[in-house]
Amino acid sequence: MAASTLFQLALMGLFVASIPLTMVWLSADANKYRKLVWVMAFLTFDLIVFGAFTRLTDSGLGCPDWPGCYGAANPFIAHEQIAAAEAAMPTGPVTQVKAWIEMIHRYLAMGIGVLIMALMFQAIRQWRKTHQKAFAPAMPIALFVFVCIQGAFGAWTVTLKLQPVIVTIHLLLGMLLLAMLVWLGEHENRLLTPLAPSRAPASLRGLRTLALLAAVVLVVQIALGGWVSTNYATLACDEFPLCDGQLVPQMDFEHGFTLWRELGMTAAGDYLQFPALVAIHWVHRNFAILVTLVLGWAAWRAWQEPALRRTGRLLALALLAQLFTGVATVFFDFPLAIAVLHNAGAAVLVVLVTMLNYKVKTLLEVSQRRPANADALANSYR
Incomplete structure (x- = not known):
């Protein structure tokens, strides 16, 4: 050039x-x-x-x-x-x-x-x-x-x-x-x-683990969603909750999840068959159940903590919107606007889960320092 x-x-x-x-x-x-x-x-x-x-x-x-x-x-x-x-x-x-x-x-x-x-x-x-x-x-x-x-x-x-x-x-x-x-x-x-210390620092330890788990499952789901999109498998299942009229349709996991291959081809250079696309779509769809449970639980736990309540509420709303756009993409035969919104929803979830992880980490650190400071202050008055 x-x-x-x-x-x-x-x-x-x-x-x-x-x-x-x-x-x-x-x-x-x-x-x-x-x-x-x-x-x-x-x-x-x-x-x-x-x-x-x-x-x-x-x-x-x-x-x-x-x-x-x-x-x-x-x-x-x-x-x-x-x-x-x-x-x-x-x-x-x-x-x-x-x-x-x-x-x-x-x-x-x-x-x-x-x-x-x-x-x-x-x-x-x-x-x-x-x-x-x-x-x-x-x-x-x-x-x-x-x-x-x-x-x-x-x-x-x-x-x-x-x-x-x-x-x-x-x-x-x-x-x-x-x-x-x-x-x-x-x-x-x-x-x-700075965040004010929490009154229940013990509960934050469990929430921190849950927030990290939420980040992990979200990354996996985004990877699966990207795999669906890049393989043009969005409409491999054109109904919901069934796929091709079955709960567990015919699928080809081996070719569907072979990573190093050209678009639309198998690793051997043959054309990728439809059951492989079904496998890609089906895994992404069903892993969304786990993502919903983990992120929903994290949102509910964050809602209980005053300093995290707004983040928890936004996370719950974003999760519901993401589920809606995901199902709507199938029901309306992949309209471009809804598909773009579904991708935007994934980015919103990344933003909120990152915020949750940072705030929980910081709040836990601040709250763990509080007892020592309080004990020192109490001893100074004895």
Whole structure:
């Protein structure tokens, strides 16, 4: 790819990043570092949702090379090549609309990469000057490394022609990047407004274990959901709660869950048969029962703790909405808007489960220190 094209793409990334950076700089919030973290978390959420839209509209190969589009910085310049590909295969992966969808997704990703670099440089600079906890550079540096890995998987998504395992990992890394930003944002929040100790610290230990379990099962379910989406198995079961009229339909787990293979193919190079798609869909659908039980229990337990009540309530509502969109996707034959909402719901659950884990961890630490402080105060009056 020409150096001029790379330069134009870099300028586009800077332009996209300059808009939220300017908004943060001009905001009335005195803590602009914290503001930037939460703006980045919001944009990463948006990128995940737009990535789902890109995948669900079959636009992942709208530009079949990387990082540009037919070697150009935008589809305007590559209009001739795109038009030729579209004329040769009108319903194929390359069209003018799909090219723009794919490139907008890339521009947003580049902008977030620039924002993470800005956050890292600011954290390092402020840490050297002040050594304040708010600017500890470990997490911003980890975010930078992580976004570079995510960028590599974004490139492989295209160069390996939407290989399901690569696309699924790309989705998981996006969710984990969102979780890291939310964790950092919660850290900044707690430095500004610390949590008051709980009156029942013993119950928090069980809730912390439950919150960690909720995070684990949610990651597994998102991986399964990504596997459904990347293998185009969403409508392999077109009714609910049965699948093809049966509780346990005919399934091919061996080929359905072979990880390293091309899209629509088995590892041996044969076409993937329908029972394999049924197995993929059926596992995701039934694992959702376990996810509902674990996250529902975690939400109920959090609801009992005053400092966590709002998070627990939001988690319960998000879980119900996610169940509704999941079932509606099947009932309404996979409408695009509901499918995108279902992917957005998964990102919302990631945000809330991350918040719950951070708050429980912090609340437990604060509450465990309370008895020692109280005993010391009581002894001083004896």
